[in-house]
Amino acid sequence: MSTPTGDEFAEAVLDIVASIPKGRVMAYGDVAAALGSRAARAVGRVMAHHGSTVPWWRVVRASGDPAVGKEERALERLRAEGTPLIVRDGRARVDMRTARHRA
């Protein structure tokens, strides 16, 4: 097959994000690692364009904080999903100790 449209990377990212079980989350770097790459930023870019087609709220930063500009929406979704959250310094974030999903 020789028609790499370039969406190959995006498709892979979306596939992995869609495979994240409910109540769990993955960091951008973890998704990239699952692809065999370190393109955490590229993953974020894909999510910004196609994120609406996948449970984007299950993808958070390595620090446990949700994506920038969508923190409120993400936390609301995560809490509704039963994702283990933790409050630190008055800031709610995902408890990566237990919520981090392994591909």
Next chain:
DNA sequence: AAGTTGACTTTCG
């Protein structure tokens, strides 16, 4: 073709 940007990560101070 080269430089900039981005829903990132990690290390140092």
Next chain:
DNA sequence: TCGAAAGCCAACT
């Protein structure tokens, strides 16, 4: 705990 800098990959200009 916070801030800044370097490293990383893909897309856009």
